[in-house]
Amino acid sequence: MxxxxxxxxxxxxxxxxxxxxxxxxxxxxxxxxxxxxxxxxxxxxxxxxxxxxxxAKEDLWLTVLEAAYAAKREEEEQLDVAHLPPAEAMARLVAFNLRYTARHPEFVALLNQENVHAAAHLRRSGNVPALYSPLTTRLREVLARGAAEGLFRRDVDPLQLYLSIVALGHFTVANRFTLSTIFGTDLGSEAALQAREAHAVEVVLGYLRP
Amino acid sequence: MxxxxxxxxxxxxxxxxxxxxxxxxxxxxxxxxxxxxxxxxxxxxxxxxxxxxxxAKEDLWLTVLEAAYAAKREEEEQLDVAHLPPAEAMARLVAFNLRYTARHPEFVALLNQENVHAAAHLRRSGNVPALYSPLTTRLREVLARGAAEGLFRRDVDPLQLYLSIVALGHFTVANRFTLSTIFGTDLGSEAALQAREAHAVEVVLGYLRP
Amino acid sequence: MxxxxxxxxxxxxxxxxxxxxxxxxxxxxxxxxxxxxxxxxxxxxxxxxxxxxxxAKEDLWLTVLEAAYAAKREEEEQLDVAHLPPAEAMARLVAFNLRYTARHPEFVALLNQENVHAAAHLRRSGNVPALYSPLTTRLREVLARGAAEGLFRRDVDPLQLYLSIVALGHFTVANRFTLSTIFGTDLGSEAALQAREAHAVEVVLGYLRP
Amino acid sequence: MxxxxxxxxxxxxxxxxxxxxxxxxxxxxxxxxxxxxxxxxxxxxxxxxxxxxxxAKEDLWLTVLEAAYAAKREEEEQLDVAHLPPAEAMARLVAFNLRYTARHPEFVALLNQENVHAAAHLRRSGNVPALYSPLTTRLREVLARGAAEGLFRRDVDPLQLYLSIVALGHFTVANRFTLSTIFGTDLGSEAALQAREAHAVEVVLGYLRP
DNA sequence: CATGAATGAGGGTTCATTCAT
DNA sequence: AATGAATGAACCCTCATTCAT
Missing domain, CATH: 1.10.10.60 (Homeodomain-like)
Incomplete structure (x- = not known):
C-alpha cells in the first residue's frame, strides 16, 4: 500500500x-x-x-481513514464461515460486524466526518478497491449456500442485505451519544450490546426464512 | 418553546x-x-x-439542531396509520422514515456532527423530551395490533425494532458519499431509493412473520 | 485605479x-x-x-509596487519642459530623474526585489499601461525639437536614450550600499549627488552634440 | 583567499x-x-x-557573493586593451562590461539582493579590496591616453565615468523583468543586446569627444 | 434595528539548524 | 566524510467575537 x-x-x-x-x-x-x-x-x-x-493535515486524514478501512478489512479476511451451516454462518457475519463496529467507534466517527466532507478525501484516494469489504463476498457465499439448501429465501439482493447488516450495527454506534441523551440509557454497555446483537441476528435470520 | x-x-x-x-x-x-x-x-x-x-456560534448550532428534530417530529405527528391493517401500517412507518431521511440529508449531517462532539450541545438542551420520536409510540401500537391479530411475532422489543427501522434508512444516507465512492454508484437516485425502500420493508415484514 | x-x-x-x-x-x-x-x-x-x-501579503506587495510607480508617474506628469530650450529641457529631464531616484530609494528597492522575483507580481497587474513612464514622451518631444533646431544629433533611438538616462540615475542608488562599501564613500551625500547629476547631464548632452 | x-x-x-x-x-x-x-x-x-x-546560510551567501565578484574580476584582469587605440579601447571596455553583465544575470541578482540588505554581509567581508574592479584602472589608462592624444575631452572624472559605463550595462539586466513587462519586449534577446551595446558605446564615445 | 470596522487568540505550515549514528 | 531524523521558533493567515456609530 x-x-x-x-x-x-x-x-x-x-x-x-x-x-x-x-x-x-x-x-x-x-x-x-x-x-x-x-x-x-x-x-x-x-x-x-x-x-x-x-x-498536510488533510493528507494525514486520508491516510488515517485508509488505515481504518484496512484494519477492518484485515479482520474480515480472517473470518472463516465456510465450514458453518448457513444460519450459523449468517449469524456470525451479523454479530461480527456489530461487534467490530462497537469495538471501533473511531472507525464510525471517521466515516461520519468523511461524509460531512462529502467524501472529498476518499475520492482522491489512490486505492479505492482496497476499501471494498470482503464481507460482501462472504455474504454472497452464505446466501447462496442457504438458498441452495432451502433454508433461506431466494429473492435476496446481496448488496441490499449487506447494507442492512452493516446498518444494524452501525447506527447505534454512530449515533450513540445523541441516542443515549434522548433515551437516557447507555447504548455502549455490554448488556445493551448483547441485546442489540441478539436482535440484529433475529431480524436478519427472521427475514431470510423462506 | x-x-x-x-x-x-x-x-x-x-x-x-x-x-x-x-x-x-x-x-x-x-x-x-x-x-x-x-x-x-x-x-x-x-x-x-x-x-x-x-x-455564540455553538448556541446557534444547538438551536438549529433542535429545529431539525422538531421538523421531523412535526411530520411524524401528522402520520396516521391507526386505520391501516398492521402490515400495511408497518410498511408505511418504515417507508416514511426512509423517505424522510432521504429528503432531509441535512438532518443526518447534523446528527453526524453532533455525535462527533459526543452530543455535548444536545445534552445542554432545555427540552430533551421534545426530541423523542413520536414514531416509537406509533410503532408500539402497530406492533401490538399485529401481535394481537396473530400477524406478527410476539417476542419483539419495540425499542430495538425502532432502532433497526431508523437504521435501515439512516445508514445509506449518512454514509452516502463514502458508499457511493466505494461502490461507484449513486445511492441518492430515485431508483436506488426505491430499491432500498422495498428491501427495508421486506426485511422488517419478513422478520415480523410469526 | x-x-x-x-x-x-x-x-x-x-x-x-x-x-x-x-x-x-x-x-x-x-x-x-x-x-x-x-x-x-x-x-x-x-x-x-x-x-x-x-x-494576501503578495497582493499587498503588488499594490505597494503599483503605488510606487504611480507616485513617480504623477511627478513626471507635472514636469513641464516644453517651454525650455532643448539643451536645458534635456538637462532638466536627466536631473529630475536622477533626483527623484535619489529621493525615493524605496522605489528602487522595490524594483530590485520585483526583479528578483522575475516580475511575477507585476505581470499579474491589471494595469500595466499605467506603469509606462510619461518621461518617454517628454523625451521624444525634446529630442525632436533639438534635432529640428540642429542642436542634437539625429541618429538617436529615443527608447535607448530613455533607458540610459534612467540607468545613469538608477545604478548608483540601486547599488549604493555595495558601492559605498567598496569605494569607502557615501554615494548618498548631497555633494556626491551633485557631482553625479552634473556628470550625468554632461554625458547626455555631450553625446547629443551633432 | x-x-x-x-x-x-x-x-x-x-x-x-x-x-x-x-x-x-x-x-x-x-x-x-x-x-x-x-x-x-x-x-x-x-x-x-x-x-x-x-x-550558516548567511555565511554561504557571503561566500557566493565574493565568488561572483571574483569571477568578474578574473575576466577583467584578462582584458588587455593597452595596445588598442583609445577609442577602440574604450569601446571594448564598454562592450565587455555590458556583455559580461548580460551573460551573468546571477551576478546582478546577487547585487540586487545584497543592496536590499544594505550590504550587511559584504561589510563583514574580510577581503573588500578584492572586490574593487580592475576595470577602473584600465579605464584610467585609456582615458589618459585619449586625452593626451587630443581625442578625448580632458574634464572627465574617471570614477564617474566608470559608474556610468557600468550603469549603462547593468540597468537593463537588473530590471529586465519589470522592463520587459512594461515595454512588452524581451530585452535579453541577442538583437536587443546588440542594439543596447551599440548605443552604450555611442553614448560614451559621443560624450568623450573633445 | 442595523452596520462597518476592529480585535486577539490561535491554526496550519515552513525553515534553518543540530543531534545521533 | 557523510547521513537521516529531529527540533523549535516563527510566519502567514483565519476566525469568532465585540465596539462605535
Whole structure:
C-alpha cells in the first residue's frame, strides 16, 4: 500500500506513533476540530515530522481513514464461515460486524466526518478497491449456500442485505451519544450490546426464512 | 418553546433567515467548518444580529439542531396509520422514515456532527423530551395490533425494532458519499431509493412473520 | 485605479496607514524579509485589517509596487519642459530623474526585489499601461525639437536614450550600499549627488552634440 | 583567499557542488527565498556538509557573493586593451562590461539582493579590496591616453565615468523583468543586446569627444 | 434595528539548524 | 566524510467575537 521508500526502524516507529495519535485525535474531534499540535504532542513527536511523513493535515486524514478501512478489512479476511451451516454462518457475519463496529467507534466517527466532507478525501484516494469489504463476498457465499439448501429465501439482493447488516450495527454506534441523551440509557454497555446483537441476528435470520 | 419576548415581524424574518442559512451552512460544512461570516452573508443579515438573536456560534448550532428534530417530529405527528391493517401500517412507518431521511440529508449531517462532539450541545438542551420520536409510540401500537391479530411475532422489543427501522434508512444516507465512492454508484437516485425502500420493508415484514 | 467600493474615511485612513507601513517595510527588508506583523504594528492597525483590505501579503506587495510607480508617474506628469530650450529641457529631464531616484530609494528597492522575483507580481497587474513612464514622451518631444533646431544629433533611438538616462540615475542608488562599501564613500551625500547629476547631464548632452 | 586547511579532492568537489548550487538558488530566489534543503538537494550533498563547509546560510551567501565578484574580476584582469587605440579601447571596455553583465544575470541578482540588505554581509567581508574592479584602472589608462592624444575631452572624472559605463550595462539586466513587462519586449534577446551595446558605446564615445 | 470596522487568540505550515549514528 | 531524523521558533493567515456609530 506504500509506494514510499522503506523507512528506517526508528522513522517507521515515529511514523506509526503519529498515525495512532492522529487516529485518536481525529476520531475524538473530527477533521476540523483536531489540532496538529495536539497530534504531534500525543505522538511524542515533532510537528515537523508529521509534515515530513504525511504532507498536510488533510493528507494525514486520508491516510488515517485508509488505515481504518484496512484494519477492518484485515479482520474480515480472517473470518472463516465456510465450514458453518448457513444460519450459523449468517449469524456470525451479523454479530461480527456489530461487534467490530462497537469495538471501533473511531472507525464510525471517521466515516461520519468523511461524509460531512462529502467524501472529498476518499475520492482522491489512490486505492479505492482496497476499501471494498470482503464481507460482501462472504455474504454472497452464505446466501447462496442457504438458498441452495432451502433454508433461506431466494429473492435476496446481496448488496441490499449487506447494507442492512452493516446498518444494524452501525447506527447505534454512530449515533450513540445523541441516542443515549434522548433515551437516557447507555447504548455502549455490554448488556445493551448483547441485546442489540441478539436482535440484529433475529431480524436478519427472521427475514431470510423462506 | 421560546421564552424570549415576541419579536417584531421584521426582526422575526431576519431571525428566520439566519436560522435557515445556518442550517444549510452547518449541514454542508459541519460545526467547525461552518463560518459565521458565511451564515450572515447567506442570510443577508449583519453578523451582529446573529449574535443578538442566537448568542455564540455553538448556541446557534444547538438551536438549529433542535429545529431539525422538531421538523421531523412535526411530520411524524401528522402520520396516521391507526386505520391501516398492521402490515400495511408497518410498511408505511418504515417507508416514511426512509423517505424522510432521504429528503432531509441535512438532518443526518447534523446528527453526524453532533455525535462527533459526543452530543455535548444536545445534552445542554432545555427540552430533551421534545426530541423523542413520536414514531416509537406509533410503532408500539402497530406492533401490538399485529401481535394481537396473530400477524406478527410476539417476542419483539419495540425499542430495538425502532432502532433497526431508523437504521435501515439512516445508514445509506449518512454514509452516502463514502458508499457511493466505494461502490461507484449513486445511492441518492430515485431508483436506488426505491430499491432500498422495498428491501427495508421486506426485511422488517419478513422478520415480523410469526 | 480602484474598482473597490468607496471606503469610509476611517477605513480609508487605516488602509492608507497600512499601505505606507508596507512600503517602508517592504523597501527595507524585501518581500520575503518583510513581516506582516511588523507592517500591521507600524501602521497601528490590526493584522486582520491588512488581509481585509489587501488580500494576501503578495497582493499587498503588488499594490505597494503599483503605488510606487504611480507616485513617480504623477511627478513626471507635472514636469513641464516644453517651454525650455532643448539643451536645458534635456538637462532638466536627466536631473529630475536622477533626483527623484535619489529621493525615493524605496522605489528602487522595490524594483530590485520585483526583479528578483522575475516580475511575477507585476505581470499579474491589471494595469500595466499605467506603469509606462510619461518621461518617454517628454523625451521624444525634446529630442525632436533639438534635432529640428540642429542642436542634437539625429541618429538617436529615443527608447535607448530613455533607458540610459534612467540607468545613469538608477545604478548608483540601486547599488549604493555595495558601492559605498567598496569605494569607502557615501554615494548618498548631497555633494556626491551633485557631482553625479552634473556628470550625468554632461554625458547626455555631450553625446547629443551633432 | 582561503585560510581553511586543504580539503581532500572528494571534499573539495562536494564543496564546489554546494557553492554552484547555492549560486543558482540564491540568484533565482534571493537570500530569503532560497532554501537550504533545495541547495543541498541540487548539489547532491547532505545538508550537514553545507553547514560544515560554509557555516550558516548567511555565511554561504557571503561566500557566493565574493565568488561572483571574483569571477568578474578574473575576466577583467584578462582584458588587455593597452595596445588598442583609445577609442577602440574604450569601446571594448564598454562592450565587455555590458556583455559580461548580460551573460551573468546571477551576478546582478546577487547585487540586487545584497543592496536590499544594505550590504550587511559584504561589510563583514574580510577581503573588500578584492572586490574593487580592475576595470577602473584600465579605464584610467585609456582615458589618459585619449586625452593626451587630443581625442578625448580632458574634464572627465574617471570614477564617474566608470559608474556610468557600468550603469549603462547593468540597468537593463537588473530590471529586465519589470522592463520587459512594461515595454512588452524581451530585452535579453541577442538583437536587443546588440542594439543596447551599440548605443552604450555611442553614448560614451559621443560624450568623450573633445 | 442595523452596520462597518476592529480585535486577539490561535491554526496550519515552513525553515534553518543540530543531534545521533 | 557523510547521513537521516529531529527540533523549535516563527510566519502567514483565519476566525469568532465585540465596539462605535
Amino acid at each position: 506504500d509506494a514510499a521508500p522503506p523507512l528506517s526502524p526508528r522513522a517507521a516507529a515515529t511514523r506509526q506513533r503519529i498515525l495512532d495519535a492522529a487516529m485518536a485525535e481525529f476520531a475524538a474531534k473530527g477533521l476540523a476540530g483536531a489540532r496538529v499540535d495536539e497530534i504531534a504532542a500525543r505522538a511524542g513527536a515533532n510537528k515537523r515530522m508529521l509534515y515530513a511523513y504525511f504532507g | 421560546d421564552a424570549a419576548p415576541p419579536l417584531s415581524p421584521r426582526a422575526a424574518a431576519t431571525r428566520q433567515r439566519i436560522l435557515d442559512a445556518a442550517m444549510a451552512e452547518f449541514a454542508a460544512k459541519g460545526l467547525a467548518g461552518a463560518r459565521v461570516d458565511e451564515i450572515a452573508a447567506r442570510a443577508g443579515a449583519n453578523k451582529r444580529m446573529l449574535y443578538a438573536y442566537f448568542g | 480602484d474598482a473597490a467600493p468607496p471606503l469610509s474615511p476611517r477605513a480609508a485612513a487605516t488602509r492608507q496607514r497600512i499601505l505606507d507601513a508596507a512600503m517602508a517595510e517592504f523597501a527595507a527588508k524585501g518581500l520575503a524579509g518583510a513581516r506582516v506583523d511588523e507592517i500591521a504594528a507600524r501602521a497601528g492597525a490590526n493584522k486582520r485589517m491588512l488581509y481585509a483590505y489587501f488580500g | 582561503d585560510a581553511a586547511p586543504p580539503l581532500s579532492p572528494r571534499a573539495a568537489a562536494t564543496r564546489q557542488r554546494i557553492l554552484d548550487a547555492a549560486m543558482a538558488e540564491f540568484a533565482a530566489k534571493g537570500l530569503a527565498g532560497a532554501r537550504v534543503d533545495e541547495i543541498a538537494a541540487r548539489a547532491g550533498a547532505n545538508k550537514r556538509m553545507l553547514y560544515a563547509y560554509f557555516g
